[in-house]
């Protein structure tokens with residue numbers, strides 16, 4: 135990773151941070167509704183892993199904390215914001231909302247709200263890739279608490295057995311909503327839980343993007359070479375509440391302060407400054423540029439976009455004009 | 470009589486039942502230290518301890534099965550599933566174990582477990598967090614399904630569910646936890662079966678349950694004021710079994726019926742009540758019964774689409790006016 139790459143990643147992470155913070159404001163202004171799960175603190179995870187993969191080509195799937203993963207895969211931030219605003223121009227045409235960003239064009243197969251749901255879906259994506267002979271891989275990003283679902287263990291077993299090209303990334307932020315990991319999980323170090331399936335697994339610092347990148351390179355190489363699944367545990371922390379209604383009452387201020395010192399953006403920024411590649415002034419300028427861009431470009435687009443038409447409530451429930459649903463067509467083909 | 474919120478009434482029932490029987494426990498995600506997403510178990514962790522007020526991992530099928538297994542040997546578990554959408558994950562244990570064990574053991578074993586969970590459309594929670602599942606539970610032989618429309622029912626039904634020797638599913642609603650109502654100061658048990666006439670009327674029967682009872686009440690006021698229609702409202706707090714006698718009694722009196730449910734129409738409460746009307750009192754009808762229900766779509770996120778998808782009091786008024794041919 136050269137200095138230019140690092141600067142670009144810093145910019146991407148800062149963009150992600152400001153994007154999410156702006157979502158927070160828009161939620162307070164009631165422009166965004168429903169559940170909103172934000173990503174600040176965890177930026178190095180999505181960016182570090184996907185930097186080592188081929189975003190836009192590799193098949194990515196995740197849970198409800200999904201905006202940043204989608205954008206890193208190539209989704210237009212304008213469309214993501216428009217989705218949060220419930221607009222027709224949104225990535226899911228305003229039907230999905232924050233928890234259900236989809237951008238299939240960029241092989242981002244979605245955000246899902248049921249904890250643990252994406253594990254088998256990721257293995258299924260990998261099965262499809264394998265059958266079609268592509269060299270892409272599937273990447274599944276989920277939280278630590280999700281690993282207590284049966285789907286986790288079922289998917290690990292099957293993907294190991296079938297040698298599926300899937301990388302499971304566990305963003306271990308130590309909590310599932312308000313429950314600390316040691317209160318929900320017998321073996322808190324997640325990579326250890328994978329050993330029983332003979333899947334190679336690694337645990338690294340998820341706050342330092344260079345460390346994440348390096349670990350992910352190794353993981354991606356393994357999976358892409360046809361050796362089967364890999365499990366990567368990234369130790370991280372979310373700076374905001376689980377969702378908007380959460381005040382973090384279950385966490386100590388000391389713990390929060392410790393982790394805020396390990397801010398992924400700060401770590402990379404300070405390293406670049408120390409190496410003489412970057413200055414505080416440049417950073418301030420970049421920050422302002424990003425904030426303006428989000429305001430003038432992204433928010434404006436979301437604000438000005440039209441809402442879905444109520445007459446189209448029943449669109450997208452089933453396939454339109456599918457030839458095989460109509461008796462006449464099907465009979466005709468049989469003759 | 471105390472005026473309390475729906476969640477407070479549920480909390481009180483938990484508290485009394487746990488005090489009454491040391492084998493009553495409650496389990497669920499974030500119900501202990503955090504006091505529950507909807508505060509239904511607030512303070513109980515401190516009072517009864519971690520052995521009885523149990524924060525579970527996110528393992529719905531697992532912990533529901535554990536509650537059912539414990540019930541085989543005398544434990545009375547009250548399981549909270551944070552949202553009914555997540556109950557799909559526990560369906561195997563509810564459907565294949567709890568509901569069937571009495572029958573398939575020839576009456577040797579029973580599963581007196583209580584599963585509480587809120588369903589329904591709240592505010593833009595989207596397709597995977599807005600489902601109504603009562604129609605699914607209603608179709609399971611061996612499982613009782615109740616659904617409280619008021620704090621009083623929420624209290625009394627939970628109390629009876631804990632004591633009852635059958636598995637009981639309690640269908641709550643995300644938007645009702647802060648609803649206020651009178652609850653008797655003295656302990657009381659609400660029957661798990663039956664229905665309740667919550668408004669007497671002579672022209673038409675509105676069948677509702679849980680949140681839709683409130684749409685019916687609002688609609689009945691409008692119908693009386695603006696259209697001179699006197700609606701009777703029957704609260705179907707027991708969805709399984711449904712009260713065939715109560716349904717027939719009211720329809721035989723009013724000769725007209727509208728069934729109001731938040732769920733999509735297919736294979737729902739409305740279809741079932743219509744079938745009962747056909748079977749019990751078809752010749753007392755003056756017009757074909759009508760269902761008011763949700764559009765048959767996964768719940769959309771956009772607020773306007775969301776409102777268009779689910780029914781409200783105005784849809785009830787319109788359906789009644791149309792059915793009676795008045796305007």
Ligand SMILES: Cc1ncc(C[n+]2csc(CCOP(=O)(O)OP(=O)(O)O)c2C)c(N)n1
Pocket residue numbers: 199247248249250276277278279280281307309310311376498527529551555558
């Ligand atoms: C099947 C299911 N059960 C429960 C929930 C409620 N819920 C949403 S997120 C969450 C915690 C998940 O924690 P984790 O997997 O660590 O991810 P994080 O939010 O920390 O990123 C819970 C319990 C859900 N959405 N789906």
Ligand SMILES: [Mg+2]
Pocket residue numbers: 277278279305306307308309310311
């Ligand atoms: Mg977590």
